[in-house]
Amino acid sequence: MPRAARKPKLAVWKFASCDGCQLSLLDCEDELLAVAGNIDIAYFPEATRTVLRGPYDVSLVEGSITTAHDAHRLHQVRRQSRRLITIGACATAGGIQALRNFHDVEEFTRQVYAHPDYISTLKTATPISAHVPVDFELRGCPVDKGQLLEVLTAFLHGRPAHVPTHGVCMECKQRGAVCVLVTGAAACLGPVTQAGCGALCPAYGRGCFGCFGPKETPNPVSLAPRLAARGLTPRDLQRLYRSFNAASEPFRQEGDRHGG
Amino acid sequence: MAGRMTGRRTIDVDVLARVEGEGALHLVIDGDELRRCEFSIFEPPRFFEALLRGRSYLEAPDITARICGICPVAYQMSAVHAMEDALGIVVPEPIRLLRRLLYCGEWIESHGLHIYLLHAPDFLGYEGGVEMAKDHPEAVKRGLALKKAGNEIVRCIGGREIHPVNVRVGGFWRTPRKGELGALIPTLSHARDLARKTVRFVGGFDFPDVTRDYEFVAVGGPGEYPFNEGRVLSNRGLDIAASEYERHFAETHVRHSNALHAHRIGHGAYLTGPLARFSLNSALLSPLAREAAAEAGLGATCTNPFRSIVVRAVEVLHACDEALRVIDAYQEPDAPFVDAPTRAGTGYACTEAPRGLLYHRYRLAEDGTIEAAKIVPPTSQNQPSIEDDLRAFVPDWLTLPDAALRHRAEQAVRNHDPCISCATHFLRLEIERG
Incomplete structure (x- = not known):
């Protein structure tokens, strides 16, 4: 060799x-x-x-x-x-x-x-x-x-990795997917979830369920009324945050805030 | 080193490689006698059945997918079928076909991975697929291309290869357009040629001449090689519905494993997976797959676990054929899923994961909340048979030096493509000679 x-x-x-x-x-x-x-x-x-x-x-x-x-x-x-x-x-x-x-x-x-x-x-x-x-x-x-x-x-x-920390919403815009929250088609965690999947779920007509965890500076408290307006009960909201990233701090706090 | 071994020797291997998850093998040999044989799984438990309680029935496919990154589709399929059983949902033909197609994708991907990257290196004498690629680049590239074709199906229907997002109780969140599936045809036609070559490639390996008298258990029934539907059959007369599974099979908790061991009540160890599916359903394979199987020297049944690699290759060929058939037959449905009101009840399903039968049972409250869940993955069903294989074969290998014996024993475990992440919930190989 x-x-x-x-x-x-x-x-x-x-x-x-x-x-x-x-x-x-x-x-x-x-x-x-x-x-x-x-x-x-x-x-x-x-x-x-x-x-x-x-x-x-x-x-x-x-x-x-x-x-x-x-x-x-x-x-x-x-x-x-x-x-x-x-x-x-x-x-x-x-x-x-x-x-x-x-x-x-x-x-x-x-x-x-x-x-x-x-x-x-x-x-x-x-x-x-x-x-x-x-x-x-x-x-x-x-x-x-x-x-x-x-x-x-x-x-x-030995160079910095380029991995965006913005939200899934940016990816929806990039791929031209229609906002499922705006149309009322689905409850969506996209506004508080970090990008990386390519906004898959909204593109398939369902709401984001937070696989990539909280984005930088998420504001789940302000998202909550929008999700509640779609008929989600406090228990539904807690379930939504308590999944694959349930123990990440912003999602843990938000999950604890709801419940039923 | 060769020759009859005397005196006590202990061999420790920290990790059994080329399996999914972490387990151990413990062999105790006294002179020329195998005293003890434990295939143990000590991957830490993750308690899926407990954490499903209190969740919505709609969450089961996405949560149970996380049991296994190699066969998430299997978990999603058993979950949705069980929920639909509980809720009385019957899905229309296009949805049924799409699920079959999605399962074909996972079989092609999972079997392709196992054949070329995990199992073939045992037969050709390499530590792994990447090492094998130095001398057999064409074969490894063929394997990767096959695997990729399977992944393309899963990605097309499910959105991504691992933990697809599109499976929903009652159907899918969005069903593909006919044209989207049509775009897969060239890839799958090529994959079918690669699968045919794969059967020839692995059919030419050197196999130990052994057989085992297994009780084979697989889903089956008239008309179709099993994926999603059918009764639970065995070569010893069992013929039951999924809802009767727990009356005939039980799991016991043994000290050396974090996976539960399953047995057929009144009968004992049994085997699920490619050998069982093939032996119970070989007549239902596509003509091309049957022809390739015969060319590779397989009869109507196969009881040599070392030849499971050939059976997997035949199943990949069948899955390519079946995928092409389904794409041709697919008509876009009126609605992506069937909705039904929630109700209290219990639902059951058995489907065929790449590694074998996967049983799910859920009890739902009136509002669709999961009150109880039971999941029996293929590897916990196969674990006793894997140990029995070693008990049957190891006595003939005792003249081998430790390294060769260890490798053979590992290979015997890999024959069944155990998925340890599934079964628990390190493979450590220990051979003690006394």
Whole structure:
């Protein structure tokens, strides 16, 4: 092999999650082999048995922390990683499993498992940033693969990643989708949700349900009357905010404000 | 290293690779006897069944999709069918066809991923698909192109590949125009050629000559290779409706796993997934898929789990054919979904996820609030059979050195494409020799 600059080492780690965000990397069918040609995939168990020792130049971390063992493992990951990027709503905000934070997890365990004593779990599901410093948080449930490639490329080249933090409303305008709130077709979290999906839901005639979490400076309090005017009850409003990003602070506060 | 092993040896592998999620394998070997065999799942639990309580029936497809990023469509399909069962909704033919098409997309994507990136490297001697691409670039590119074709279907109908947004109880939020589906035809026609080549490619692998006497369980019924609908059948005489599932199957909680183990009451371990679907329904495959299966040496049934990769390839070919048939037959419906008033009741559904039977049950309050939910994913049903495979095969491999034995055992697990994210809720491989 010709001598060349050392290729950067990439590691992909998983905590409590659905695997969808790391799958997004394998879903880059047109780019995967090019990406793999420019980096060493040093640890990515979903894709390969190869395990190269750290330290790693970039670690992508999927999933939230729900067990004491995982919290410990995460600190080991951080120590071996020059840059740590969280991918997706679980790693960035706790994910759907953070709904346990609003309930009694022991009761949850009793409901799902016959022998709750076999199960070891924490009372909360928490984002990666609650445990270790994070260099970049990529939003989405799932992440957008275009944004994933942008962030990966930016970090490997040492430049800032270009990921807009404005709302979904901007994307609706960009794609020429009719506003479902204005037409009254649907209740929509687009005004308070970060862009990244391409305004998918409004384009499919349904309201945004907040996969990418709160945008910069969201104002859910002022959106509430608009949603209530569409017939949403306080309980509906609470459900709307308590989904994949339920534990992100602006959505948590707004969800707590409603209820029924 | 080869030869008969004596003395106690322990081998630890922290992560079983090329499966979805995290689990472990624990083998205890005393001399030439396998004493203990546990395929355990210790991916942390996420308690979906508990957190669904108190949610609206309309939220179930989007919430349950998050159980698995590899097969979200399966969760969405079982969820909507169960809700429609509870509410007495019958969907018109175009909606039924669109759901079949969406499921074809997920099968092509998920099987394409497993065949080329997760499983073929075992047969060809590589650590993973990317490593395999250095020597077999054409094959890996073929796999990626197939996978992409499946994803294009899901994206067209569902909006995005992972966690599509368009599935709704009663139908879809927006149904595609005939022309939007028509745009998929060239891609799918090409994918069908690639699928045909795939059956030949994997059919030529070297397979251990083994068989297992499985009880196969799959959805099936007259007329159509199963995706969304049908009765639950087995090769040992079971023929029941989805609503009767819990009378015939039970889950038990074992200490070594965060996934529940399922068994057929009074019978024991059973297998769902491609081998079961194929063995119960091979006559219903498209003519092209049947012809390719025969060429690859498959009979009407397949009881060698190592050949599951061939069956997956045949299913991909069938799914391409079926997708093209559906696109041709599709007529735009008058309304994107059927609405019905909510009512108290219970709904049941079994559909065929790429990895096998996926059961959902929901009890709804009068206002459509979910009061109880039960979800049985394919991997928790297959977990006991995966362990039985190892119990059956490992004794013949005991003369292998540890690394080779470990790799074989891993491969035997990957035969069933376990989805551990689904089943729980690390694969660690431990071999102890005594």
